[in-house]
Amino acid sequence: MTERAPAKINLCLFLGPTRPEDGRHELVSVMQSLTLADELTMTAAPGEADEVLCPGIEGPNLAAAALAAFREETGWDGPPQRIEIAKRVPVAAGMGGGSGDAAAVLRLAARAAGGAADDELLRAIGARLGADVPAQVRPGRSLATGMGDRVEALADAPPFGVLVLPGERPLSTGAVYAEADRPGLPRAPAALAERHAAVRAALAAAGDLPRGLLVNDLEAAALALEPAIEHAMDAALSVGADHVMVSGSGPTVLGLFLGADGVRRARAAAAALGDRCPAPLTAAPEPGW
Numbered sequence: 354m355t356e357r358a359p360a361k362i363n364l365c366l367f368l369g370p371t372r373p374e375d376g377r378h379e380l381v382s383v384m385q386s387l388t389l390a391d392e393l394t395m396t397a398a399p400g401e402a403d404e405v406l407c408p409g410i411e412g413p414n415l416a417a418a419a420l421a422a423f424r425e426e427t428g429w430d431g432p433p434q435r436i437e438i439a440k441r442v443p444v445a446a447g448m449g450g451g452s453g454d455a456a457a458v459l460r461l462a463a464r465a466a467g468g469a470a471d472d473e474l475l476r477a478i479g480a481r482l483g484a485d486v487p488a489q490v491r492p493g494r495s496l497a498t499g500m501g502d503r504v505e506a507l508a509d510a511p512p513f514g515v516l517v518l519p520g521e522r523p524l525s526t527g528a529v530y531a532e533a534d535r536p537g538l539p540r541a542p543a544a545l546a547e548r549h550a551a552v553r554a555a556l557a558a559a560g561d562l563p564r565g566l567l568v569n570d571l572e573a574a575a576l577a578l579e580p581a582i583e584h585a586m587d588a589a590l591s592v593g594a595d596h597v598m599v600s601g602s603g604p605t606v607l608g609l610f611l612g613a614d615g616v617r618r619a620r621a622a623a624a625a626l627g628d629r630c631p632a633p634l635t636a637a638p639e640p641g642w
Contacts, residue, residue: 354395354464358457359386359492359639360442361449361485362515362600362607364562365552368533368570369545377500378530378539380484381549383562384449385510386492386639389517391442391454395461398433407438407454415482419455422478423462427469434465443631445523447575447601452485459490476504485601493641496556498549510638511561513611514619516594517634518585518626520604524578529602532574540570567596567609575603582606588629592622 361384369379393416398404403424405417416436423429436458442450459475470478472491479486484501494507533539540548548566555562576582582599585606589597594608610618616637623633 354461356393356395356457356461358391358393358438358442358450358453359489360389360453360636361386361489361492363569365548365566366569366571366601367545367548367552368539370539370542371534372500377484379499379542379545380497380501381545381552382497382501383494383507383552383556384485384488384497385494386489387448387515387636388639389442389448389634389636390639391450391457392439393454393457393461394437394439395458395465396435396437398435401433403434403436405436405438407440409440410438410444415451415455415486416458418482419458419478419486420462422481423459423466423470426474426478427466429462429466429469431465434462436461443517443519443605443634445525446519446605447524447526447599447603448517448605449485449489449601452483453489453492455479455482455486456489456492476502491642492639494638496552506641507556508560509640511611512613512615513609513638514615514617515636516589516592516608516610516619516622516626517600517636518589518606518608518629519631519634520579520582520585520606521631522579522604524575524602524604526602528578529571529574532577533571538570538573564596567598569598569601571602572599575599579604588626589622592625593618594622
């Protein structure tokens with residue numbers, strides 16, 4: 354069995370206070386899956402235990418944790434499985450690559466178990482793994498609130514193109530959140546609620562977010578840890594991006610090219626920056642599944 358695991362971007366990410374019980378942040382985010390995606394294959398494992406193979410990636414990963422969590426939560430005792438991941442989404446780049454892989458594993462495991470878990474249960478399992486996983490259980494466009502565990506599917510986005518400029522060095526998500534906490538950036542509950550209301554109003558009125566709401570509250574922290582991000586942002590603007598922002602916790606920079614010709618313009622921008630290393634990538638919104 355195979356599953357695609359699309360990357361995601363946060364078209365907005367408003368960060369609220371931490372929860373006293375587990376230290377995880379409340380948030381409000383419109384998450385958009387992209388056509389840029391990993392591919393996962395599940396087959397019978399040759400040994401007596403589940404295994405996850407991802408060339409070039411060593412150590413524990415969310416995909417393996419997802420399969421273990423599925424077995425624990427559902428009681429599924431099917432035979433050992435091997436999961437092979439063909440990586441295309443940049444690693445440790447703020448694009449939800451690991452979370453998307455974990456969500457894809459949950460879908461594969463549910464299929465292998467004969468549909469023993471619906472999306473609601475898969476999202477509940479995903480919430481134990483990380484804030485980005487629940488929204489990626491069913492790729493598309495969604496509004497995530499709470500600690501990312503409350504997910505509301507949205508209509509597909511108007512057309513646009515995305516220029517993806519990966520960073521030279523990965524950034525730790527935990528380090529970026531810690532940096533964001535230092536200056537007291539997280540919004541107070543009332544301020545987070547105000548941003549939530551503004552996002553809902555914009556979506557109801559126009560079906561999209563105005564540029565004033567294309568905000569990533571983690572951007573300043575990512576820039577503080579990796580100043581080279583600013584040069585990538587300048588590069589994206591120099592080739593005509595309509596809006597530039599850091600993707601999630603960074604260090605990837607996104608250039609958004611809005612409108613029906615956005616994908617074409619994003620591809621032209623990537624060609625113009627073809628001498629960059631790592632090489633630019635392009636993508637379009639992934640329709641809802």
